[in-house]
Amino acid sequence: KQEVTQIPAALSVPEGENLVLNCSFTDSAIYNLQWFRQDPGKGLTSLLLIQSSQREQTSGRLNASLDKSSGRSTLYIAASQPGDSATYLCACGKAAGNKLTFGGGTRVLVKP
């Protein structure tokens, strides 16, 4: 059974600093890996999707890498801003049913 872990559970950084968020998974037979953002009391917004054949994806200040052999993905957010404060969740996708297994999330606070 796939297990997804995100450490640390919470992170606080000053504005302008680069953010590095970690995600590890136990079963490397994934179809894809996705990163999501969740604001308090809200739904999830997809940030980046990396297919299993890819090594990384980029969107603006966000870059996500995937290393299936080591069971790790990293989300980089460059030059953090207070508006980046949120919880970030990673999820591993299985081909069958397109189901996702989520990590517990990392709660990020960017201080002005």
Place this chain on the structure above:
Amino acid sequence: DGGITQSPKYLFRKEGQNVTLSCEQNLNHDAMYWYRQDPGQGLRLIYYSQIVNDFQKGDIAEGYSVSREKKESFPLTVTSAQKNPTAFYLCASTTVVKLGNTIYFGEGSWLTVV
């Protein structure tokens, strides 16, 4: 605007009562999902449906039921058999035409037992 609509936003359930959470999407997506999120934790899959009139259990289906009579709608009933239903419930959808497409989420529904 296209998207997923969940209602109600807040719902209170009395002991022994069944309640139904609504989820409607106008994205023409084939697959729909229900997830449960407990405070400070990730999401766990309750049920999912890839096509009308068909659905499968997820990891924590006990005490829940669903139906998929229309492509746009995937209501979740929390039955009295679910002993700890207080949580944040999220509905999601995606197309299965191309596996690995982005999944879209609704704004969620808070369920509290009183």
